Amino acid sequence: MRLLTHNMLACNIKGVTNGYPLRLEAEKWVEKEVDFNADFLRGVFPKIEWPALVGAVRALGCHDLLPQDAPNPSALDSDDDFLHRFHRALLQLHVEEGALVCPETGRRFPISKGIPNMLLHEDEV
Amino acid sequence: MWFLCVFFHRLLDYRRPEVESLAELFGVFEPMEDGSPVRPGSLEWKLPQNHHVDSPFHFVNLPSEDVARNIARRSMLVKGIYELWGEGTTDDDLEKAIRGFPDERKLPYLKTESSFRIIVDNFGKVISFQEQNERIRGLSYIPFKGRVDLRNPDHKFWLMEIDDYGENNGLPPVVERRIFFGREVGAADRKLLPTYQLKSRKYIGPTAMDAEIAFLMANQGLARPGKLIYDPFVGTGSILVAAAHFGAMTMGADIDIRVVRDGRGPDCNVWSNFEQYGLPKPLSLMRSDNNLPPWRSGLREVFDAIICDPPYGVRAGGRKSGGRKLLKGAVDPYTVPEEKRFNHIPSTAAYSLAECVNDLLELAARMLVMGGRLVFFFPVLREDVVTVAQFPDHPCFTLIASCEQILSLRYSRYLLTMVKTGHYTEEISELARKKHLDFRENHLKWMEEGNLHSAVFSSSDSQTTKSLFDRDSKPKYRGKYTFCGIIYNKIGGLSPKYDRSVISTFKYSLEKIFKYKYIYASDYLDRNINSY
Numbered sequence: 001m002r003l004l005t006h007n008m009l010a011c012n013i014k015g016v017t018n019g020y021p022l023r024l025e026a027e028k029w030v031e032k033e034v035d036f037n038a039d040f041l042r043g044v045f046p047k048i049e050w051p052a053l054v055g056a057v058r059a060l061g062c063h064d065l066l067p068q069d070a071p072n073p074s075a076l077d078s079d080d081d082f083l084h085r086f087h088r089a090l091l092q093l094h095v096e097e098g099a100l101v102c103p104e105t106g107r108r109f110p111i112s113k114g115i116p117n118m119l120l121h122e123d124e125v
Numbered sequence: 126m127w128f129l130c131v132f133f134h135r136l137l138d139y140r141r142p143e144v145e146s147l148a149e150l151f152g153v154f155e156p157m158e159d160g161s162p163v164r165p166g167s168l169e170w171k172l173p174q175n176h177h178v179d180s181p182f183h184f185v186n187l188p189s190e191d192v193a194r195n196i197a198r199r200s201m202l203v204k205g206i207y208e209l210w211g212e213g214t215t216d217d218d219l220e221k222a223i224r225g226f227p228d229e230r231k232l233p234y235l236k237t238e239s240s241f242r243i244i245v246d247n248f249g250k251v252i253s254f255q256e257q258n259e260r261i262r263g264l265s266y267i268p269f270k271g272r273v274d275l276r277n278p279d280h281k282f283w284l285m286e287i288d289d290y291g292e293n294n295g296l297p298p299v300v301e302r303r304i305f306f307g308r309e310v311g312a313a314d315r316k317l318l319p320t321y322q323l324k325s326r327k328y329i330g331p332t333a334m335d336a337e338i339a340f341l342m343a344n345q346g347l348a349r350p351g352k353l354i355y356d357p358f359v360g361t362g363s364i365l366v367a368a369a370h371f372g373a374m375t376m377g378a379d380i381d382i383r384v385v386r387d388g389r390g391p392d393c394n395v396w397s398n399f400e401q402y403g404l405p406k407p408l409s410l411m412r413s414d415n416n417l418p419p420w421r422s423g424l425r426e427v428f429d430a431i432i433c434d435p436p437y438g439v440r441a442g443g444r445k446s447g448g449r450k451l452l453k454g455a456v457d458p459y460t461v462p463e464e465k466r467f468n469h470i471p472s473t474a475a476y477s478l479a480e481c482v483n484d485l486l487e488l489a490a491r492m493l494v495m496g497g498r499l500v501f502f503f504p505v506l507r508e509d510v511v512t513v514a515q516f517p518d519h520p521c522f523t524l525i526a527s528c529e530q531i532l533s534l535r536y537s538r539y540l541l542t543m544v545k546t547g548h549y550t551e552e553i554s555e556l557a558r559k560k561h562l563d564f565r566e567n568h569l570k571w572m573e574e575g576n577l578h579s580a581v582f583s584s585s586d587s588q589t590t591k592s593l594f595d596r597d598s599k600p601k602y603r604g605k606y607t608f609c610g611i612i613y614n615k616i617g618g619l620s621p622k623y624d625r626s627v628i629s630t631f632k633y634s635l636e637k638i639f640k641y642k643y644i645y646a647s648d649y650l651d652r653n654i655n656s657y
Contacts, residue, residue, distance in 0.1 A: 005409040010421035020421045040351040115386040118419040123458040
């Protein structure tokens with residue numbers, strides 16, 4: 001599971017109002033090469049919840065990869081180094097085993113073989 | 126600039142929409158002035174004189190040769206795009222036309238230092254090698270100066286003809302012979318298909334999408350580098366493989382965790398399908414329910430296209446969260462004991478097509494960027510009257526193409542291509558929900574779980590269908606208008622023995638079978654059998 005996916009997912013148990021961001025618990029993560037595409041990154045940047053992305057990156061132990069505060073979108077054009085770090089954080093870090101934990105209920109959505117299992121149980125729909 | 130566009134004689138409904146999509150992909154249509162999303166334009170098309178719309182020969186107006194080349198190379202159904210040097214009904218006509226074609230457009234391709242090759246092609250007929258040579262010699266009035274090179278010529282010239290023999294692969298008969306001569310501008314790369322064919326793919330399921338159609342879908346979805354494409358019913362990933370081939374980034378979800386996570390082992394799963402072709406793997410695969418998508422509530426406009434083949438219950442039915450009894454309210458939800466929660470497999474219930482399509486439109490309205498495309502298959506029972514109004518719709522979307530693929534006598538599926546042309550708001554979502562309820566009511570009889578399946582597989586059968594569609598009359602191809610052609614040929618062959626009453630019986634059975642196509646069929650018969 002990429003952090004892009006983590007950024008998009010929330011806990012959708014019935015009645016949960018505050019199911020985002022999911023806390024990331026990573027037992028095993030790897031880095032996978034993804035083709036760099038600056039246009040894609042610029043397009044997706046405004047849709048990213050920055051604090052959630054920073055939180056996820058730190059949960060993987062990469063404390064210095066991204067700044068705490070969201071940079072100005074102009075940094076995407078001027079700061080090539082930042083663009084590459086954003087690319088790495090968003091698309092290359094890949095959680096193989098672990099879980100996503102709902103901040104409200106504590107429900108654990110397991111991640112196994114890189115696949116987050118977001119399906120709800122009978123008593124949650 | 127007009128070009129001759131020759132198609133492969135298959136998937137007839139898909140041919141023009143594919144070219145139009147690719148024209149959009151290669152920037153033929155100008156964006157709107159106010160900066161609003163690109164509303165796909167349409168190309169100018171013409172048919173050769175007396176040709177039926179199902180003919181493989183079309184003329185298309187494109188802005189430049191480069192665009193034409195790009196379109197032809199990426200297309201699945203375009204055999205080639207040609208600069209037409211001349212056409213005619215006889216060799217003399219053709220010669221006159223070619224001589225009349227301006228020299229400044231001919232001579233650059235006939236120079237001494239270039240190499241060339243002439244290919245002779247006849248639609249629907251094989252011509253002998255000797256005959257081909259004769260035809261080529263017949264072109265001696267064209268001042269070819271270059272060297273002949275059959276392997277790697279600089280320029281390829283095509284002499285194509287369609288004859289006036291009775292049966293044209295099920296097409297209504299062509300009125301007269303037509304010959305075309307042109308220079309190849311671009312040709313399709315069908316080598317893709319043997320590479321990607323399902324029989325050599327490691328991991329496939331019962332509903333894996335055929336490679337050709339998957340590539341067509343990716344073309345309709347304008348897959349290209351830098352775009353993010355999502356398939357909510359990913360299965361074995363056959364659609365995303367095509368999208369990834371064109372450089373798009375992909376994401377997929379499925380409710381069945383065995384398919385997305387495990388496959389058939391470490392070397393035979395969705396990931397390995399991408400590995401097999403050396404394609405970038407999907408950014409993300411996950412298990413989720415299209416009925417209860419787990420996206421955060423504020424998330425909007427992230428995908429550039431959603432391309433999928435929803436489960437419509439003929440080969441495989443859809444599932445959604447919650448047990449059958451639970452959703453009916455017959456039982457209270459089963460509370461999973463704490464110690465069993467980790468590997469618990471939640472029960473699922475049948476997911477009707479109507480609901481599934483509604484959820485899909487809702488998801489797409491929310492998650493597609495403006496101008497983004499939703500491409501999906503929608504099944505239709507063939508005895509029903511098919512009109513645009515019958516397809517599901519949504520206020521955020523404009524339907525730009527619906528292409529029929531006939532699957533059996535009973536049902537066919539339409540590939541629908543929709544463009545997001547309106548912003549998503551809560552009010553629109555509410556409006557769409559109401560509209561959907563109407564839609565559902567009108568089509569309740571077959572949209573509900575299992576009904577489509579039984580309509581397709583039931584044994585009850587009308588006699589008219591049987592008598593007309595026995596084995597020997599099976600069309601060679603399944604075009605929309607094939608049946609009229611067959612019936613016409615039947616009547617044509619038998620006509621001296623029968624009088625008009627036989628013909629009116631035929632008309633009557635036509636009326637029964639086709640209903641909506643009757644007008645066409647009847648008209649067709651009237652025009653063609655007056656002589657009897």
